[in-house]
Amino acid sequence: MPDTSGEAGPTNTPxxxxxxxxxxxxxxxSLLLSIAFLVIWGMSLRIKVPATPxxxxxxxxxxxxxxxxxxxxxxxxxxxxxxxxxxxIQIELxxxxxxxxxxxxxxxxxxxxxxxxxxxxxxxxxxxxxxSHLHFxxxxxxxxxxxxxxxxxxxxxxxxxxxxxxxxxxKTAGRxxxxxxxxxxxxxxxxxxxxxTARGGLRLWITPPDPAxxxxxxxxxxxxxxxxxxxxxxxxxxxxxxxxxxxxxxIVTVPFWxxxxxxxxxxxxxxxxxxxxxxCWQLARCPSCGYDLRAxxxxxxxxxxxxxxxxxxxxxxxxx
Numbered sequence: 001m002p003d004t005s006g007e008a009g010p011t012n013t014p015x016x017x018x019x020x021x022x023x024x025x026x027x028x029x030s031l032l033l034s035i036a037f038l039v040i041w042g043m044s045l046r047i048k049v050p051a052t053p054x055x056x057x058x059x060x061x062x063x064x065x066x067x068x069x070x071x072x073x074x075x076x077x078x079x080x081x082x083x084x085x086x087x088x089i090q091i092e093l094x095x096x097x098x099x100x101x102x103x104x105x106x107x108x109x110x111x112x113x114x115x116x117x118x119x120x121x122x123x124x125x126x127x128x129x130x131x132s133h134l135h136f137x138x139x140x141x142x143x144x145x146x147x148x149x150x151x152x153x154x155x156x157x158x159x160x161x162x163x164x165x166x167x168x169x170x171k172t173a174g175r176x177x178x179x180x181x182x183x184x185x186x187x188x189x190x191x192x193x194x195x196x197t198a199r200g201g202l203r204l205w206i207t208p209p210d211p212a213x214x215x216x217x218x219x220x221x222x223x224x225x226x227x228x229x230x231x232x233x234x235x236x237x238x239x240x241x242x243x244x245x246x247x248x249x250x251i252v253t254v255p256f257w258x259x260x261x262x263x264x265x266x267x268x269x270x271x272x273x274x275x276x277x278x279x280c281w282q283l284a285r286c287p288s289c290g291y292d293l294r295a296x297x298x299x300x301x302x303x304x305x306x307x308x309x310x311x312x313x314x315x316x317x318x319x320x
Contacts (some may be wrong), residue, residue: 027270034264041256044200051182051196052205058138059211061087062120062257063225063246069122071112077160079107079112080145084162087119092139093158094146101131101147105158120215120246138210200237201255207248221246264272281307 047144053059064087071079077093084091093105103105109129114122127134127145135143146152183202185194187209194205207227208214215221222245233240237255280287293300298307 006298008037024270025269027267030263030265031267034260036265037256037260037263041200041260044197044256047197047199050198050203051194051208053182053192053194054140054185055138055207057141057212058089058143059207061089061245062118062123062143062211062215064119065116066114066119067116069112069114069117071109071126073108073111076102076107076109076126076130077158079109080123080160081163083123084117088162090142090162091136091160092144093143093160094144094150094156095158096148096153096156097147098134098145098158101134108275118221118246119152120212125216135216136212136277138212165253198253201253201258204252204254206250211246214248215226219245227251227255 014039066086076083080091080093098105107130109126112129114124114125117125123136123143127136133148134145135148136143138144144152183197184196185192187193188189190209192205192207192209194207196203196205200232205227224243224245224247227243227247227249228241229252230242230244231239237253238258239253240250241253242250277287280290281293284293284297285291286293286303286305288305289300289303291300291302293307298306
């Protein structure tokens with residue numbers, strides 16, 4: 001027999017399930033990230049000279065222009081000593097690979113003259129004069145020179161240290177040093193990517209994998225001297241700068257305030273939703289469908305949205 005008592009049975013109105021806790025945690029995490037980026041932004045304002053790519057010193061050394069160069073009967077290794085002195089960069093030779101070409105570096109090269117040429121152009125020219133199979137590349141903070149297709153023979157290096165190293169260090173001691181090492185650096189495809197912390201934001205360097213390669217490609221060398229000389233875009237700390245040959249560099253800077261603004265969006269949307277729901281319940285309107293809830297203030301008969309239960313007060317918990 002059906003139940004005919006006056007007690008109300010369970011309602012069949014579908015109720016909207018509450019949002020998973022994951023969303024609440026996500027909103028809270030986005031707020032923490034936004035605050036963290038603001039703190040990092042404040043700390044980054046103390047950076048005066050940001051870090052640079054690991055190949056930056058070699059890139060600058062090879063791009064240095066020498067007003068006048070004239071070699072007569074100087075030995076090949078004497079010419080390397082001259083270039084090392086001009087740049088303050090150590091040049092290493094693989095003696096085992098070069099001895100069959102220039103035994104103990106005693107072979108005299110032919111006359112060489114250049115005006116307003118870069119160190120990279122001069123080094124490429126004098127190596128081609130000695131032998132067309134020679135090539136040089138960047139190895140850490142040094143330049144290595146050997147025969148193409150020959151593995152490097154460890155322990156057989158001939159090192160050309162710049163003269164007056166102490167005086168050179170004294171001259172550069174007053175220059176501001178990098179704030180720290182790069183956050184990350186790696187070669188992907190045909191570019192080297194370097195991420196550093198700059199004043200007010202993150203900076204991405206996009207440079208050639210080896211700055212020595214362009215001087216040996218047989219193409220004309222440009223006159224770029226500043227990697228950030230060309231301003232492609234610059235607004236409110238967000239910028240894209242670059243330079244042409246031989247640096248071929250792009251520098252993208254993203255301010256920390258932009259990271260803070262983006263990560264704060266979920267938290268702001270959650271706050272907006274909470275304020276909207278609170279106002280709707282106060283006006284006896286369903287936050288989901290707008291139904292009038294004056295007759296049923298705790299449950300929407302239209303969409304099944306239930307009003308959140310308030311925590312009991314201390315007076316309600318006190319026994320009568």
